[in-house]
Amino acid sequence: MRPESRSMRDSILAAAVQLFAQYGYHAAPLRDIARIAGIQAASIYHHYPSKQALLVEIMETHMQRLNTSLEYILKETDDPLQRLHDAIANHIRLHTTYKAEFFIIDTEMRALEEEHRPYILGLRDKYEALLQELLLDGMERDVFRRSDVKIASYAMIAMCTEVATWFRPDGRLSVQQVITIYRQFITEGLLHTPEVVAHMPDGAGHLL
Amino acid sequence: MRPESRSMRDSILAAAVQLFAQYGYHAAPLRDIARIAGIQAASIYHHYPSKQALLVEIMETHMQRLNTSLEYILKETDDPLQRLHDAIANHIRLHTTYKAEFFIIDTEMRALEEEHRPYILGLRDKYEALLQELLLDGMERDVFRRSDVKIASYAMIAMCTEVATWFRPDGRLSVQQVITIYRQFITEGLLHTPEVVAHMPDGAGHLL
DNA sequence: GTCTATATGTTGATAGAC
DNA sequence: GTCTATCAACATATAGAC
Numbered sequence: 001m002r003p004e005s006r007s008m009r010d011s012i013l014a015a016a017v018q019l020f021a022q023y024g025y026h027a028a029p030l031r032d033i034a035r036i037a038g039i040q041a042a043s044i045y046h047h048y049p050s051k052q053a054l055l056v057e058i059m060e061t062h063m064q065r066l067n068t069s070l071e072y073i074l075k076e077t078d079d080p081l082q083r084l085h086d087a088i089a090n091h092i093r094l095h096t097t098y099k100a101e102f103f104i105i106d107t108e109m110r111a112l113e114e115e116h117r118p119y120i121l122g123l124r125d126k127y128e129a130l131l132q133e134l135l136l137d138g139m140e141r142d143v144f145r146r147s148d149v150k151i152a153s154y155a156m157i158a159m160c161t162e163v164a165t166w167f168r169p170d171g172r173l174s175v176q177q178v179i180t181i182y183r184q185f186i187t188e189g190l191l192h193t194p195e196v197v198a199h200m201p202d203g204a205g206h207l208l
Numbered sequence: 209m210r211p212e213s214r215s216m217r218d219s220i221l222a223a224a225v226q227l228f229a230q231y232g233y234h235a236a237p238l239r240d241i242a243r244i245a246g247i248q249a250a251s252i253y254h255h256y257p258s259k260q261a262l263l264v265e266i267m268e269t270h271m272q273r274l275n276t277s278l279e280y281i282l283k284e285t286d287d288p289l290q291r292l293h294d295a296i297a298n299h300i301r302l303h304t305t306y307k308a309e310f311f312i313i314d315t316e317m318r319a320l321e322e323e324h325r326p327y328i329l330g331l332r333d334k335y336e337a338l339l340q341e342l343l344l345d346g347m348e349r350d351v352f353r354r355s356d357v358k359i360a361s362y363a364m365i366a367m368c369t370e371v372a373t374w375f376r377p378d379g380r381l382s383v384q385q386v387i388t389i390y391r392q393f394i395t396e397g398l399l400h401t402p403e404v405v406a407h408m409p410d411g412a413g414h415l416l
Numbered sequence: 417g418t419c420t421a422t423a424t425g426t427t428g429a430t431a432g433a434c
Numbered sequence: 435g436t437c438t439a440t441c442a443a444c445a446t447a448t449a450g451a452c
Contacts, residue, residue, distance in 0.1 A: 026234035144398045155367040162366035189397035190352045
């Protein structure tokens, strides 16, 4: 593919990302996507067969990016806590770097036509399975508390994904600060750790 | 308002809830909403001034329901941990009871026209402020670990809200079980708490 | 590769009879 | 309060010139 056509293909996709994230898939007219890309609406069909194809490509690319990176972490690292730390950092880094793309994945699943939904849902299920593998391994090796693996994975994914909704690069916290705060929340929770409380005159009764 | 008209008004709203949740606001045609309610599309305009009015009423009603219930908890309870437990249970109970309505609130904010968005966003901000008040009070009284209050509230809301996405009344877990699991995850995190492990002969992980 | 022109269908909303 | 009939606008997608 020649450079010029590749560049226009990317411009169209970038415009779609912007408008799908801003207004939603159905509320984003092809004409507006074309206008931002600098061409006429009809010209989009030289690069993509349909509006739906834009949505599928956005979701596919970034779900695969997420899966590939988590697979790499599981392959390269053995220690459960290190794996968890890396997985949290990886999830939040990708969701802040590709904020709009992951916001679309998070909110426009319903806009997928029946033909493509199973494939994209499969990629999402794959990510959940990888994270559940990480959590289960950590529980079996007594690093993590034994609890419901599915719920734990849902909770982690939900809280780390939502960062894409509110994070601003010029905001109060850096990506690294957000990662550090989420890591502590996920591993230790909101309460003081028991030994700290237990060493106090009273208050141990609040533990369980 | 007479019973018959009130009933049709409710039927229309119920149909809108179903289709907005299933297909999204923009992808749900008024004609389909009317068909489910058992009337013609034009007849909807006797009960509601616009499609947008349906969305606003759904969001307003349930955000107020959420706020009122959390305000009641803060008024009636003083102990920070009890307040947190009650807030988690309340959030999850409402999000499973009014699953479709809260799913709409969570995914269709972008579909609000400029005229109504500030009001609904204000209700959402109010809920966040109430939860942050609960968390800050608990930190100042040394029941909760001192951490970033805003992030903690975002994380809690995100994970408890997403229950509305996957929960099934006939699924593996009851609402009460889900509440119990989320409470432990939020208060204690994923890691073993050293103290508990130390005091138990073996298998502290078998607590549940 | 991009354009203009247009096909084809659907949408939210209105008018006015009953 | 509900209907039928219809409007005006907008959507995605296609045809064919350049």
